[in-house]
Amino acid sequence: MSRPAVWPLVVVGGGPAGVAAATEAARAGLRCLLLDEAPALGGQIYRQPPREFTVRDPRKLGRDYLRGRRLLGELSEAADRVEVRSGTSVLDIVDGPELVCASSGGGTSSVPAERVILATGAYDRPVPFPGWTLPGVLTAGGAQALVKTMRVQPGDRALVAGTGPLLMVVANQLHHAGVHVMAVLEAGRSAFTAGTARRAWRQWGLLGDGGRYRLGLRMAGIPVLYNHAVFEAHGDGELRSVTYGPVGAADWQPVRAQRHRVDVDLLVTGYGFVPSTELCVLAGCRTEYVDHLGGWVPVRDDTMQTTVAGIFAAGDGAGVAGSVAAVEEGRIAGITAAEQAGAISAAEAQRRRRVPLRRLRSLAGVRAALDEISRPRPGLCQLATDTTIMCRCEEVTCGEVREAVAEGARDLQAVKLLTRLGMGACQGRNCTPSTAALLAAETGHPAQQAGRINPRPPVRPVTLGTLAAGQEEAR
Amino acid sequence: MSRHSTVVVVGGGVIGCAVAYYAARRGLDVTLVDMPKRGRATSASAGGLWPMGESVGLGCGVIFAKTQLAAGGGAVGHATGEPGRLPVSFLDFALQSRAMFGDLAEQLREDTGMDVELEHTSLLFLLYDSGDESYAQGLWNDYADQRSLLQWLTPAEVAEAEPAVTRRLYGALQFHGDDQINPYKLADALRAGARAHGATIIPHTEVTGIVRHGARVVGVQTADRTIECDVMVNAAGAWAAQIGQMAGVDIPVTPVRGQIVCTETLPETLNACLSTSDCYLAQKHHGEIIIGSTTEHAGFDSATTAAAAGSLAAGAVRAVPQLAQVRVKRVWSGLRPGSPDELPILGPVEDVPGYLNACGHFRTGILNAPLTGLALAELAAGEPASTPIEPFLLSRFQGSPSRTVLAHA
Numbered sequence: 106m107s108r109p110a111v112w113p114l115v116v117v118g119g120g121p122a123g124v125a126a127a128t129e130a131a132r133a134g135l136r137c138l139l140l141d142e143a144p145a146l147g148g149q150i151y152r153q154p155p156r157e158f159t160v161r162d163p164r165k166l167g168r169d170y171l172r173g174r175r176l177l178g179e180l181s182e183a184a185d186r187v188e189v190r191s192g193t194s195v196l197d198i199v200d201g202p203e204l205v206c207a208s209s210g211g212g213t214s215s216v217p218a219e220r221v222i223l224a225t226g227a228y229d230r231p232v233p234f235p236g237w238t239l240p241g242v243l244t245a246g247g248a249q250a251l252v253k254t255m256r257v258q259p260g261d262r263a264l265v266a267g268t269g270p271l272l273m274v275v276a277n278q279l280h281h282a283g284v285h286v287m288a289v290l291e292a293g294r295s296a297f298t299a300g301t302a303r304r305a306w307r308q309w310g311l312l313g314d315g316g317r318y319r320l321g322l323r324m325a326g327i328p329v330l331y332n333h334a335v336f337e338a339h340g341d342g343e344l345r346s347v348t349y350g351p352v353g354a355a356d357w358q359p360v361r362a363q364r365h366r367v368d369v370d371l372l373v374t375g376y377g378f379v380p381s382t383e384l385c386v387l388a389g390c391r392t393e394y395v396d397h398l399g400g401w402v403p404v405r406d407d408t409m410q411t412t413v414a415g416i417f418a419a420g421d422g423a424g425v426a427g428s429v430a431a432v433e434e435g436r437i438a439g440i441t442a443a444e445q446a447g448a449i450s451a452a453e454a455q456r457r458r459r460v461p462l463r464r465l466r467s468l469a470g471v472r473a474a475l476d477e478i479s480r481p482r483p484g485l486c487q488l489a490t491d492t493t494i495m496c497r498c499e500e501v502t503c504g505e506v507r508e509a510v511a512e513g514a515r516d517l518q519a520v521k522l523l524t525r526l527g528m529g530a531c532q533g534r535n536c537t538p539s540t541a542a543l544l545a546a547e548t549g550h551p552a553q554q555a556g557r558i559n560p561r562p563p564v565r566p567v568t569l570g571t572l573a574a575g576q577e578e579a580r
Numbered sequence: 581m582s583r584h585s586t587v588v589v590v591g592g593g594v595i596g597c598a599v600a601y602y603a604a605r606r607g608l609d610v611t612l613v614d615m616p617k618r619g620r621a622t623s624a625s626a627g628g629l630w631p632m633g634e635s636v637g638l639g640c641g642v643i644f645a646k647t648q649l650a651a652g653g654g655a656v657g658h659a660t661g662e663p664g665r666l667p668v669s670f671l672d673f674a675l676q677s678r679a680m681f682g683d684l685a686e687q688l689r690e691d692t693g694m695d696v697e698l699e700h701t702s703l704l705f706l707l708y709d710s711g712d713e714s715y716a717q718g719l720w721n722d723y724a725d726q727r728s729l730l731q732w733l734t735p736a737e738v739a740e741a742e743p744a745v746t747r748r749l750y751g752a753l754q755f756h757g758d759d760q761i762n763p764y765k766l767a768d769a770l771r772a773g774a775r776a777h778g779a780t781i782i783p784h785t786e787v788t789g790i791v792r793h794g795a796r797v798v799g800v801q802t803a804d805r806t807i808e809c810d811v812m813v814n815a816a817g818a819w820a821a822q823i824g825q826m827a828g829v830d831i832p833v834t835p836v837r838g839q840i841v842c843t844e845t846l847p848e849t850l851n852a853c854l855s856t857s858d859c860y861l862a863q864k865h866h867g868e869i870i871i872g873s874t875t876e877h878a879g880f881d882s883a884t885t886a887a888a889a890g891s892l893a894a895g896a897v898r899a900v901p902q903l904a905q906v907r908v909k910r911v912w913s914g915l916r917p918g919s920p921d922e923l924p925i926l927g928p929v930e931d932v933p934g935y936l937n938a939c940g941h942f943r944t945g946i947l948n949a950p951l952t953g954l955a956l957a958e959l960a961a962g963e964p965a966s967t968p969i970e971p972f973l974l975s976r977f978q979g980s981p982s983r984t985v986l987a988h989a
Contacts, residue, residue, distance in 0.1 A: 567908055
């Protein structure tokens with residue numbers, strides 16, 4: 106397959122949204138390039154075990170694994186029109202648009218595109234509490250990566266804490282990996298109420314998944330404590346025990362008087378996800394703050410196009426809504442990109458978008474119900490003490506952030522200037538959501554007024570040697 | 581809402597903070613109004629204190645000269661690929677300002693408890709080829725007065741002093757006294773020190789207007805207040821022309837973009853700061869290596885480009901080969917407050933009483949902050965400046981002989 110000088114479509118990200126987008130665009134006859142950072146397609150959720158592993162019983166790997174296999178199967182049917190570049194990260198997006206890429210083989214390259222679908226996914230929302238940086242404390246995503254990809258057992262005795270449906274999934278996965286899961290602490294209330302069921306009646310499949318995971322925990326004898334959270338992790342160099350207790354039902358304020366302590370060597374926390382919007386911002390797309398979508402998200406129309414013509418955003422990277430919704434968003438973006446390129450007529454595009462649009466609308470009900478249950482509440486900000494680290498890269502404490510607020514800082518940019526928060530390798534991806542929440546709690550202003558720390562290239566890790574090699578090529 | 585302050589400083593970068601600090605230390609009633617802007621040079625700076633290096637065109641100058649040569653000549657004086665040198669008046673000012681840092685760092689520690697991370701590194705100009713060597717030889721010959729600050733290093737001596745540096749060298753010219761500091765901490769400490777000495781800091785507040793009585797500046801306006809003053813100091817960095825305009829003064833300051841690549845935190849890799857014809861490198865107290873910098877006229881656009889990052893990265897790997905394996909943390913850019921002759925614009929403006937300039941510091945705002953702060957504090961107090969500021973008056977651009985007017989005499 107010869108390569109076009111300018112790709113009619115480049116899709117960034119090989120998770121559910123990106124794979125679905127490339128599949129639909131290719132089905133419509135459009136040539137496209139799919140860039141993915143991982144060695145194999147699937148993203149975080151459909152993460153495939155390495156090739157050296159033989160899957161004997163796919164059902165054991167869960168329904169998500171099967172969904173992933175089905176989606177990747179669809180892509181392979183259109184493979185003659187899709188070039189997949191795995192191990193390729195996108196560092197920057199400049200006017201043109203042109204994507205600056207680095208490949209794991211070394212060297213950078215510039216990929217000009219007529220249109221781009223950004224399907225960059227989301228990352229774990231960290232919630233700081235005393236001891237959260239101890240070895241042995243993992244995020245839900247991190248723990249899943251160990252169990253799903255490497256089949257590693259990350260600990261012996263574990264507590265799983267946070268909010269949202271993923272907790273149940275992770276607890277089941279840990280249990281099957283041989284970890285003794287002491288309990289699941291859900292800061293919110295149970296999702297299994299009449300109200301949720303009524304709003305979600307068309308999505309029995311999803312609720313069924315949740316029910317199965319809940320049932321799995323019951324069979325394994327793992328208790329689920331609602332309106333409970335981790336207060337503190339203890340250990341000297343590594344995790345030894347955890348203090349936890351109930352939180353207020355309305356705002357999740359810790360009720361410290363009723364705390365308990367349990368000995369564990371693994372604590373998995375999951376407080377939902379934050380969309381990766383760095384490339385959207387660098388591309389000049391307007392963003393807005395939408396609490397239930399995970400914070401800052403690109404503004405889009407119903408065809409998933411951002412405020413920059415020819416740049417689309419789909420999946421959790423454009424607003425956290427889960428993999429099932431991501432697939433539908435990706436399909437819509439892929440169909441619309443093909444329509445823009447003239448590969449299919451407007452009428453045909455509209456016809457093809459109908460089913461995914463209907464599915465998205467029907468998902469919206471259950472999403473709204475779940476979002477409301479697991480939206481992080483301001484009481485979580487009270488977990489961190491003055492000595493708790495907020496920014497791990499630069500080791501900025503909660504106390505230093507509070508001092509900066511006392512000195513007049515009202516937004517993240519000002520806190521950064523005063524404390525170095527967000528100046529580390531992660532560019533503030535990990536500290537800004539919780540710091541914005543802290544600023545909101547301290548100032549009484551809504552979290553969006555904290556603004557954001559503008560992303561700077563390279564938005565993914567790259568070495569000087571790789572950048573320099575790109576320079577040699579350009580000469 | 582209205583209040584009065586003897587001195588109002590507009591701009592909270594390192595220059596504004598230094599003016600506020602020295603003025604407050606003299607006992608003047610000072611208010612500083614600050615609106616942090618994207619691209620402010622203090623936050624983008626590498627923190628080099630290189631009076632010799634900057635005066636003779638090392639640091640960014642030599643990189644710019646080389647790109648000009650590659651682009652086919654360009655600016656007058658750069659056609660040879662050799663960087664321009666700044667006048668002796670600048671070197672004297674910069675050396676004097678550099679000499680203030682030791683005491684200032686101690687004083688700031690006493691005033692605020694903050695450490696500005698002043699490090700005695702020296703600056704090494706790495707000689708890659710015979711062109712670099714003859715340029716260095718010219719410096720050696722021409723700066724006989726500063727010979728005590730200069731030292732030739734053979735390739736073997738460079739290898740011993742800087743094991744990480746490439747061996748493919750003709751040698752190096754070392755500039756003693758060209759050291760470094762943490763620029764953000766310097767600005768922070770000056771701000772905190774000013775406050776400790778009684779200055780009022782109004783953060784995150786845009787100046788919306790300058791109040792004049794006839795030609796005289798009598799106050800500074802923000803969205804919610806007017807601060808009456810005897811003297812207003814324009815320390816607005818790359819935005820100085822806009823503030824000048826509000827006061828009826830034309831200031832020829834324009835933003836000059838510089839892009840910088842910053843590595844992840846590393847163990848001790850470099851002892852000295854390095855200057856080459858491709859880039860400069862400075863390992864900071866924190867362990868990051870800062871690699872700068874381009875010289876671009878891109879208006880107020882503080883974006884970064886892949887081409888600049890690639891070329892700085894290539895320059896860094898050439899100078900220190902082991903950096904090829906090191907991760908890039910961030911690429912950013914800053915807007916230097918550039919003046920037409922690359923010299924700062926300081927002091928009073930003829931026929932505009934109540935107004936003082938502290939702007940146009942181009943590449944050397946960090947280095948020249950202490951002496952600028954001291955001189956402006958003296959002028960604001962109605963006293964003569966203890967260093968000659970005539971070469972830096974705005975009137976040098978107006979073609980008329982300069983006349984030192986005490987601002988509010």
